[in-house]
Amino acid sequence: MALEMGLWRADGNKLDRIKPTAIGLESQLEAYIESDPAILGVSLLVVGRQVATAHGGYIDLLAVDETGTVHVLELKRDKTPRDVTAQALDYGSWVSALSHSDIVAIWNAYKPHQPFEVAFAEAFGGAPPEDLNASQVFTIVAASVDAATERIVRFLNEGYGIPINVVFFRHFEDGGNRYLARTWLVDHEVQSTKSGSAGKQVKSKEPWNGQDWYCSFGDDGTSRNWDDAVEYGFVSAGGQSWYSRTLKNLPVGGRVFACIPGSGYVGVGTVTGAAVRFDQLNVDTDNGPVPLTSLPLRGDYSRPGDEDDDVAEWAVPVEWVHTVPKAGAVWQKGMFANQNSVAKLRQAFTIERVSTAFGLDDD
Structure with missing residues (x-):
């Protein structure tokens, strides 16, 4: 039996059913969702509308969530049940092959005046994850749902775990008030099914140039001090092996962006x-090489138990190209940050913004 949605007015002990109105709702749903994707009940950033695929079709709406999962939103309109589900899966197969750069390019065509990273940060409060489009979710949007669509979608979703669902809306009017009601065909939760292909996981990351590294320098004013790092040329981390382990990944000759x-x-x-x-x-000093600990340091890089290498502070020597004081740090919404002490810096947005701020492009 097809899923139906009802709305009743409660007047004392009497219930009066309000009948849905036929106002061509499906023609408006795309605009509704584009302007406020939260009406789907999940936080999304729309990255494209009427996105042309390589096979001649057009995806109604393409969006991402805060995990980097890409959502294909396809309106049912007048399509048959077989057509709408097949089309959603066909579009999904095309989307699954898109790289990180492809998704950003779709955004740039959709909103050319705002960087994707900034829009993502404004929507979700942080930079995009390194894995963008590692998984996909398919949603059919409809003003009504028929038994055949319900049967096909339940078969794929509940029987085979394919993240496809139907969200449908009904429009009601009562005494001059207008309402839009929403429900999901299958109990709704954001599904994030990872691809089993190792190659897909790599492709979902922004390409790395093989040179640039992110380094988190935890200047807390006491145990570690950025002025020391600038004056004597180093970055450091420690306290637990989890912090020093990634620091050891920095290769000689690599370029490090300290944050x-x-x-x-x-x-x-x-x-x-x-x-x-x-x-x-x-x-190195004017008197030749000397131990760093023999110099007048502002921070205290020792800690109880640091005779153990896992507890000790570790350091990497760096020849600085450009530095600024902590008070002059460069930051913009959408820039890359990471919980690790060191990580590969893949995000072109961060590299470009920092390079411009530091005048590195002029060298």
């Missing part, structure tokens, strides 16, 4: 040596 959490990007430089314990790092 102070909560402030922003403060320096770009070139790695000149491998990671060593902080108390074993020598730096």
Whole structure:
């Protein structure tokens, strides 16, 4: 039996059913969702409307959620049940092959005057995940649903775990008031099914240039101080192996973008040596190489138990190309940040913004 939605007016002990009105709702739903995708009950950022596929079709709406999952939103309009479900899956097969850069290009064609990273940060409060389009969700939007569509979608969703669902809306009028009601065919929860293809996971990431690295420099004013790092040429991390482990990934010759959490990007430089314990790092001075710990440091890089390498502070020597004080840190919505001490910096948006702010493009 096809799913039906009802609305009643409660007047004392009497219930009067309000009949839905036929106002050509399906022709308006695309505009409703584009202007406020929250009416679907999930936070989405629409990245394209009437997106042309490589096979001659047009996806009504394409959107992403905060996890980077891409949502294909297809309106039923006058399509037959077989056509609408087949079309949603066909579009989904095309979308699944899109790379990170492809999704950003679709956004740029849709909203050319706002960077995707900024729009994502405004919608979800943080930078886009590195894995963008690692999974997809297919949603059929309809003003009504028929038994055949219900049967097909339930078969795919509940029987085979394919993340396809139907959200349908009905329009009601009562005493001059107008209402839009929504329900889902299958109990709704955001589905994020990861592809089993290792190649797909790599493709869903923004390409890495093989050179640039992000480094989180935790300047808390006491145990670690950015002015020390600038004056003596290093980045450091420690306290637990989880922090120092990724620091050791910095390769000699790599370019490192230093970021102070909560402030922003403060320096770009070139790695000149491998990671060593902080108390074993020598730096060049006018009198030749000397232990870093013998110099007047503003921070205290020792801690109880740091005789254990996993607890100790570790440092990597860096030749700075450009630095700014902590108070002059560069930050913009959508810039990359990471919980690890060091990570590959793939996000072109961050690299471009920092390079421009530091004048690196002029060198």
